[in-house]
Structures are given as C-alpha cells and as structure tokens.
Amino acid sequence: MTDLPAARLDVRGLVAGYEGAALVRGVDISVGPGEVVSLFGANGAGKTTTLAAIAGLIRPTAGTVHLDGQPLTRLPASEVVRRGLALVPEDRCLFSQLSVVENLRVAARRVGGDVDVAFARFPALEPLRRRAVGVLSGGEQQMVAIARALVMRPRVLLIDELSLGLAPMIVRDLLLAVRALADESDVAVLLVEQHVRLALDVIDRGYVLRQGSITVSGSAAQLRQQTDLLADSYLGTSVTA
Template sequence: MSLLKLSHVSAFYGPSQALFDVHLTLEEGQVLALMGRNGMGKTTTVKVICRMLRNRGGKVLFDGQDLANVPAYRAARKGLGLVPEGRRCFPNLSVYENLIAAARPGPWDFQAVTGLFPRLAERRDQMANSLSGGEQQMLAIGRALMTNPRLLILDEATEGLAPVIRQEIWASIRRLKQETGMAILVIDKSLRELRAIADNAVILDKGRSVWSGAIPDLSPQVTDRYLGV
C-alpha cells in the first residue's frame, strides 16, 4: 500500500480553480520530487495534502485512509510533517521553544535534531527572529522532524539561501534519506539536486499532473517543455 496517493484531485480558491487533475503516489521510504514552474499548483497541492485546503474532487489517501474530512491538526498527528515555504518559525520563541512546541514522542528529539543541525544547539536560547535565513530554515526542518512524521514535506526548503547554506540543507536531506528511510516529498527548483536525491518525480503544469515516473527517465525534452524558463 502506498503511503500517500492523490488521484484526480481538484481544488479551488473561492470560485477560482487551482488544481484540475493531480495524481501522485509516494511509497514508504521514497523521495518524490514535485516539480513545475511557478504558479503551476505545487504549493496548492501541499496545502491539500496537509488539509489546509479542501479538495473538491478526487481523493487524498494517507496510509490508505481518505483524508477528505480530516482537519489539518489531525492530519499532522497521523504523520504529516510540513516545512512550509518561507520557513514561518515562531519569531518570539527561542530555538529550543520552537523545537519543542509541536514535539511528539519518537526518535526525533532535541538531541537528534541538533545532531543533524549542530548550529541549532549553539543557538538554543536565541530568539528565532535573530537567526539568519539559513538557520531559520534549519529550525523549520528541525521543528517538523520533532513531530516524528512518517512523511516529511519540504516546500522550497532552499529558496533564497546562500549557496553554502543550500548545500548544507541538501546534505541534511540526503542524510535523512540514507539514514532514516523517511518518506520525503520535496519541492525545489534545483533539478541537479533533485536528480541526485529523488527516486521519482511528478511535474505539474497549470494545475494538472503532466508527467510522472522515475527521475532518471526525466528527459531533456520534458524538462525543457515543463520546467524551462
């Protein structure tokens, strides 16, 4: 059974339709890249998965359960861990307070998170709004891990960061894949990095799934058509 499966998903913002026919499947332990140009429905798909936006058509199944009537907080408790676009740390809480705010029992605790991101241990008592952008991103990932999710969703986790910090974030994602077997859904614009880490990919275009498959099968013709500028 797939851990996450979307079939024929449609979604709206008020009267405006944003998703028309989205399909994706993610197995336990896999990394799936959700790709597409800006405005094609990637973040909207994440909102639907995490139940921040209801789908009007199709099905969203997590571990075989239909999430149609599941509120966002219960979806999170079922094992959906989101690192949202723009980080969104609690600015007036310390690093430690941010991490324990949503912590749930499991292997990912403060020690494990700071083992992945040692810089967070150094900044333990600093307010989140005093951190650099890269440190805030590490904090956002660490906060999601502290919920001990079955599926980690990373929405543009390296956007706007300095190259050296981007590489540090990608290295942490590779460690998560290699050492934990955690299922990961990752949205990013860096095709080179995604090719190195993802097992499969789904491309969205104008709210529709237009390509899916193993990432080594992603051809230059497909990337030029759906991902090129």
C-alpha cells in the same frame, strides 16, 4: 530516528483551489517509505496548493489522500499532523523572536513530541539552541523549519521550497540532510524544489506540474534525460541552477 514507523502517501485525482477555481486538476502522486520525491513546476503551477490540499490546509473538491491506506481527505489539518503527515511551509512560519528550542517546543507540545529528535538529526542546531531564530542565517532558519516538522514525528514530510532565498551550496547540504533523513528513518518525503539539477542528484523520482496537471513524471535518471521537457514546463525559467 529509527523508531518512526514507515508509511506511504497516495494522492489520487486531487482537485483543489480557491473560491471554486480548480488550480490543481486531478493530480496523482505516490511516495513510498524512505523515498524522496520532488514536485517541480513554474511559479503559479499549483505546487503549494497541492501540498496545502494534501496537508488539509485547504479542502480538496475531489480526489483522495491516503496515508498507509488510511484516508486523510477532509480531516482537519491538526488531525492530519497527528496521523503523521507534517508540512514545512513555503515561508517557514517561524517565530523570529523565539529561540530555536522554543520554536521546536511549540510544535512538540502540539503532539506530545520531543525536541531532542530534532537536535539529534541536525547537530548543527545544538549550539544555536538558545539563539533567536530571527538572527539565524537563511539556511539555519530552514533547518529549524524542517527540525520543527520532525519533532511532530512525521511518517510523511512535505517540504515547500526548501531553497527559497538560499545559496546553491546551502541548498545542496539541506537536500543531503533530507536524503539522509529518508534513508535512515524511512520517512516518505515530498518536496517542492526550484533547483532542478541539485534536486535530481538526491531524489528518487519526480513529477512536473504544469497549470495544475502532472505533465511529466519518472525516476531522477529519466528526468535527467528530459531536461528540455522540464525546461519547457518551467516556461523559460532556468533549470541549470
């Protein structure tokens, strides 16, 4: 995994939404090589919309996205992937009737990638290679979703709701695997995570999005001091999980 070239993500003044409504309103985010950065926020705050606009799934109405100084803004999503930015979507979007290796091959074929990269990163998937994804546990499926992004050899990885429907212990293990990935291969990781306290144990920095704007940002240590602000941004949702 050490052969992935390092890159940084710079998002400036991003405005995006649907049908003319700006749901993301001037967001600035930077992630350096090997950094793990989290985007926190309540349901509907605009986290998925932000990631979708960065990845080129929806077209921002203003602002810029740069990968290592090269503009990605307004490139089609398929070209964004080729430039080295991969998204693990909120609903995982795996083919449940295909095996683990078949799911990975679909992604590898898109960019001439290699599925072995993913099995090397997640050895736990090796014995499940030929098993249909639909019968795997939620944590295993999430591992496949991240592995599928890895076969596209990303330099920047966006992960939306790593923990969706998973027990905290599994979330912790996945977060640690993402941390190891960033440490060992210098991939820049931007993740959306509802388990704030679990995330603060592994991330370098975080941003809090509220109604489409960043209201709080800082290092994990700084954010740990401000859990009241974080709780406020979650409009009453628990930050203690």
